[in-house]
Amino acid sequence: MLDPILLRIAKNAILSRFYKSSIINRGKLFGEYPFLNTMGACFVTLHTNHDLRGCIGSIVAHTSLLEDLIQNSVSAAFNDPRFAPLESSELSSLRIEVSVLSKPELLEYADFDELLKKVRPSVDGLILKYGGYQGTFLPQVWEQLPHAEDFLEHLSVKAGADPSIYARNPSIYRYTVDAIEEDFDAILPL
Numbered sequence: 001m002l003d004p005i006l007l008r009i010a011k012n013a014i015l016s017r018f019y020k021s022s023i024i025n026r027g028k029l030f031g032e033y034p035f036l037n038t039m040g041a042c043f044v045t046l047h048t049n050h051d052l053r054g055c056i057g058s059i060v061a062h063t064s065l066l067e068d069l070i071q072n073s074v075s076a077a078f079n080d081p082r083f084a085p086l087e088s089s090e091l092s093s094l095r096i097e098v099s100v101l102s103k104p105e106l107l108e109y110a111d112f113d114e115l116l117k118k119v120r121p122s123v124d125g126l127i128l129k130y131g132g133y134q135g136t137f138l139p140q141v142w143e144q145l146p147h148a149e150d151f152l153e154h155l156s157v158k159a160g161a162d163p164s165i166y167a168r169n170p171s172i173y174r175y176t177v178d179a180i181e182e183d184f185d186a187i188l189p190l
Contacts, residue, residue, distance in 0.1 A: 002180040004034055004188070006069060006098045010044055011187045013073035014096075018088050024190065029066060040065025043138055043177075044076040045097040045157065049091050054080040059127055059136050059175070068097065097181035101125065104173035104183055112152075112166045119148045125177055126151070128159045131171030135159030137145055 007028070015022035030037045042065065043057025053078035058068050073096075077086040086094075096143075098126065104127055109115040119126065122142040128135050135158035145151040153163040 002098065002100060002178050003033065003035075004180065004182075005029070005036075006042075007180060007187045008190050009036075009066065009069050009096055010073040010096050011072045012089075012186060012190045014077045014086065015167065017074060022190075024070060026066060036066035036069075037064050039063070041066055041101045042068050043099045043101070044069070044072040045099065045138075045181075046076050046086070047095040047097070048093045053090070053094065054083055056080055056084065057099070057101075059101065061101075061103070065100065067144055073148060085103075091184050094184035095181060096184060096187065097140075097179055099140070099177040099179040100141075102176045104175045107174055109169070109171045109172070111169075112172070115152070115166065115172060116148045119152070119174070121146060121148055121151070123176060124174040126155055127173040127175070128155050128161075128165075128170050129173070130159075130165055130168060133159040133161045133165065133170070140179070144176050161172055 009024065010024050012024055021031050039061040041058040041061040043055060046054040056072045056075035058072065109118055123139060126137055135155055139157050139165045144150060154176055156163050156165050
């Protein structure tokens with residue numbers, strides 16, 4: 001179970017783009033929540049009225065969880081290239097989800113059929129890497145694509161390739177997530 005402080009930080013990071021009074025005191029947070037100072041990778045997903053509004057994250061830890069969370073919260077709200085920047089009028093209908101990723105694990109497989117057997121629906125997030133192609137799906141995507149074959153085919157397209165890429169045995173990594181979500185207005189301020 002993730003600490004609700006993650007949602008509070010995400011909310012504050014988004015609010016900081018609208019209001020100068022929304023300041024994040026890193027020293028205080030590191031003191032009260034030491035896990036925020038450990039290396040961590042997360043995704044921040046935003047929905048308005050049940051529709052995707054932004055989703056940005058890191059698949060590999062490269063900084064503290066706190067810094068990754070702040071950066072991805074702001075990026076999901078204002079820099080996701082699929083959407084216009086978030087407007088303050090949307091805040092009341094916003095829902096925030098924070099997903100903290102485990103370290104990715106390389107899956108060994110001989111062919112597509114073996115890969116299908118190793119993938120754990122509704123559990124695994126997957127990363128596909130091959131040459132210049134790369135894409136990931138969080139485990140939450142299984143809700144829309146519950147069959148492993150569909151999940152993998154759509155992942156290849158997201159990576160910029162097509163399903164035939166699996167004949168070339170691209171690198172496939174799996175990870176799990178711990179996720180927490182809440183309506184924006186229900187999240188306590190920092």
